[in-house]
Structure formats: C-alpha cells, structure tokens
Amino acid sequence: MTSPLTSVALFYLGPVPITAGVVTTWVIMAVLVIGGILVSRRLSLVPSKTQAFFELIVDTVDGQIRDTMRLEPTPYRAFVGTLFIFIFVANWSSLIPGVEPPTAHIETDAALALLVFIAVIWFGVRAGGIRGYLSTFASPNPIMIPLNFIESLTRTFSLLVRLFGNVMSGVFVIGIVLSLAGLLVPIPLMALDLLTGAVQAYIFAILAMVFIAGAVGEIKPASNTLSQRRSP
C-alpha cells in the first residue's frame, strides 16, 4: 500500500518533478479560467439561461459573504468565491475515473492555507494600514500578543490539516474497500465522499471569510469610527 503522505513524480520538467496532483490542478485552473472567460464574454441585461445560472452562483457567494462577514462583498468576492469553487471542483474531480483529487495531497492544501494566511494580512493591511493591522494583535490587551500571534499560525495549520485529512481519508478508505471487497461496493462511500467534499469546500471558504473579517472588522472602529458609525 502506498503512503498517502507522499506523492510520486509523474514526469520531469527540467529538474522540477511534476506530480499528478499538479497536472490535475492546472487542468482545473484552465477549465475554470476558460469557462469564466467564455461565460462572461457576452453579458446581456436580460440574461440567457447560462448567464442566469452563473449569476445565481455569484449571488449565492455574495449572500454568504454578507451573512458571514457583515461587510460589503465586493472586495472579497473574487478571493473567497475562487477559493470555494476551486476546492469544490477539486474535491469532486474524483468523479472522473483515474483522477485523484489534488486536495488529497498535502502540498495543494498547504498552498491554499498559505493563500488564506497571506490574504488575511493583505486585507488587514489594506483596511487599516500596517499599524492598524499590527494593533489587532494586541486587541483585548497587550498580554494577548503572543497568544494572538500563535493563533494566527495554528489556525492556518488546522485549516490545512482539516482539508487534507477529510479528502485524503475519503480517497484512502475507498482504496482499502476497493482492494478488500471489489468493484461496486465502494459506491455508497463515494457518495458520502462527495457530500464531505462539498461541505469541506464550504467550510474552508467560511473559515477564510471569518479570519479575514476578524482582521478587517477589528480595525474598523479604530481607524474611521465616526464616519462609519453615522451612515445608517
């Protein structure tokens, strides 16, 4: 049985080993980017059926951002929406025979968690400047600085392990059952795996939103209190 923690190089691009997960990731990225361009190329005020469907997706993402972050969704829609759709498609890519979801390998999840870690800093600095962002670490009082600092690292790590563990355990269990029982037996497990994949993509996006809202929302009262408060 191969270890789920290592990934085998498929071929070499110069000195760089390319694994199957990287190929799948790039195929998903290409499909999403080209699909996005094709769909948004001819937008009309009276939407066609396709446009209405994709507008529904964008609207749902907007609604979730508004509910969770209590902020206007425009600056965060691109990041959070892309994160959700990419993880969703990656988790469900196991429906195609022979394709292993790239999120079942720890390096893809590490990259996604690192993106969230950087995005929290980026949105925090953009909302309140470097001083404003750093002051959120001393948020209740300065005694909490080391604790807040450790928290920002550990929550990134737990984000990584959560996605990796859930997707990888699904793939792993299906592999074991397939080798023990036979051809059609793992189908209910695969259905459960699809549910887990969708829920995990949702949770990853929600947690990214919560972390970003935590960095942005704590700054707001310090920097421009009055102008924000007066507006209804």
Next chain:
Amino acid sequence: MNWLAFASIISAAIAVSFGAIGPALGEGRAVAAAMDAIARQPEAANVISRTLFVGLAMIETMAIYCLVIALLLLFANPLLK
C-alpha cells in the same frame, strides 16, 4: 519486527479508536439538539440543518486529526527510518 514498529502500530490503533469516541459523543449531542430545535420550530429547519452540517464537519475534524496522526505513525514515522 522490532519493538519500535510494534509500538507504532499499537499506538496508531489507540489514536484512532480513542480519537473516535469524543467526536462521536459530540456529534450525537449536536444531532439531538438539532432534532429538538427542528421539532420545536419546523420553519427554521433549513437554517438549522445547514448550520448542523457545518458543525458536524467541524466536530468530525477532531477524529480526522487522530487519523492523520495514525497515518503519520504508520507511513512517515521518523523513528523507523
């Protein structure tokens, strides 16, 4: 087989088995509370079940952490290299 591999396998099994107890109890309580809430307020069933699913996935993550530890012990054990 040396003693280190033996201990690793035993502790991987212990990690998964005991790590499954806590999340199982927690999920049971969460589902029971959600059932209670839906029985009281059937019109809020949509929101409750959505929140329930997210909460269940968060609780389940605890068991997944134990599974990751067990797989680390079995496949990437630094002591057995």
